[in-house]
Amino acid sequence: MTHKIRVIVADDHQYVRAGVRYLLQARPNIEIVGEAADTHGLAVLLEAHACDVVVSDIGMPGLDGGNNAVPFLRRLLRRRPHPYVVALTMICQGHMLSGLRNIGVTGIIDKRDAAETLIDAIAAVFSGHVHLSEQVRAALDAVDPAPQLHAGALSAREWEVFQLYVQGLTVHEIAERLQRSGKTISTQKRSAMRKLGLETELDLIDYARQIGLI
Template identity: 75%
Template sequence: MAHKIRVIIADDHDCVRVGVKRLLQAASHFEVVGETADSHGLAELLDTRACEVVVSDIGMPGIHGGSNAVSLLRRLLREHAHPHVVVLTMICHAHMLSGLLNIGVRGIVDKREAATALIDAIEAVSAGQVYLSEHVRAAMESTDAPPQLRAGVLSAREWEVFQLYVQGLAVHEIAVRLERSGKTISTQKRSAMRKLGLETEADLIGYARQIGLA
C-alpha cells in the first residue's frame, strides 16, 4: 500500500475545516491526522502527531492572544526537520504573501480556490516545490515591482537584523548585540527592505505587523 501524505488542518472556521477534511478524505493518498481551531491546538498536534504537511490559516487565535498564527509557523519552519506548510488564506496583500514565502511557507492557496487548488498545493510542496494558487499569484504580480519567489528571500543575517529592528532596537544597539559594525547592520537592514519591496519606515513597521512580528 502506497504511503499516504499525512495532513494536519488548522483553521478557526468550522466550515473550512470540514470542507478541507472532506476534500482530502475523498482522495485515497491523504490521511488527516489532526485538526484544530487555534494556534495552541496546532502546537499540541505538532508535538503529538507526525505529519508531512500542515494546512493552516494564519488569521486564527494565537498562542499568546491576538489573531495571528504566523509566529508559530515561523518557529516551526526554523526547525531542522519540519513538515511542509500550505497556508489557506483570503489575504491579497503582495508584501504579506511574499513574507510568508520568506519564512519558509511553500504553498499559499486562496480560500476561494481551495476546492480546485488545495490538493495540487499539498502534492507540490510534498515534492519540494513552491505552489501559489491563481488568485495568490495574481495578487503578487499586481504590484509595480512584483516580488520574485527566490530573489526576495532574506538571508539569515538580514532576517535577524530585520526582527531586532522592528522590535524597537536602533541600528547601533543591534550592532552591539550582534557584534557587527553599524555600517554592516545598516546595509543588511536596507537590503532586507529592498528584497521585501519596502520603501519607508512606515512600510517596514506595517509589514512587520502583518506577519506577526510587531
C-alpha cells in the same frame, strides 16, 4: 504500500475545516491525522502526531495572543526537520503574501481557490515544489516594489528585542533570555514595529528580510 501524506488541518472556522476535510478524506493517498481550531491546538497536535503537511489558516488565534498564526508558522519552519506548510488565506496584498514565502511557506492558497487547487498544493509541497493558487499568483504579480522603510529612533533595547523576535524566539523566550517581563518585551516589540511603520507580522518579516536579518 505507498506512503500516505499525513496532514493536519488548522482553521478557527469549523465550516472551513469541514470543507477541507470533505476535499481530502476521499483521497487514498492523503490521511488527516488531526484538526485544530487555533494555534495552540495545532502545536499540541504536532507534538502528538507525525505530520508531512500542515494546512493552516494564518488568521487564527496565536500562541502569543492576537489573531495571527504567522509567528508560530515561522518558528515551525525553522525546525529541522519540519512539515511543509500550505497556508490558507483571504489576504490579497502582494507584499504580505511575499512575507509568507520569505518564512518558508511553499504552498499559499486563496480560500476562494481551495476547492480547485488544494489537493494539487498538498502533493506539490510534499514533493518539494512551490504551489501558489491563481488568486495568489495574481496578487504577487501585481505587487509594486516594496517602499523603502525608514527606521525611527529605536532604543537599544527595542532593537535587541526586534532582532531576537525575527530570529524566531517567542516573547516568553526573549523575556527569559533578557531577564525582563513578558509584558515589557511585548511593549518593546510593539514600539519597535510602530517606529518602523510596520503594522502586521508579515510586514515585520518582509522588513527584516529587506535589511538582511533573515
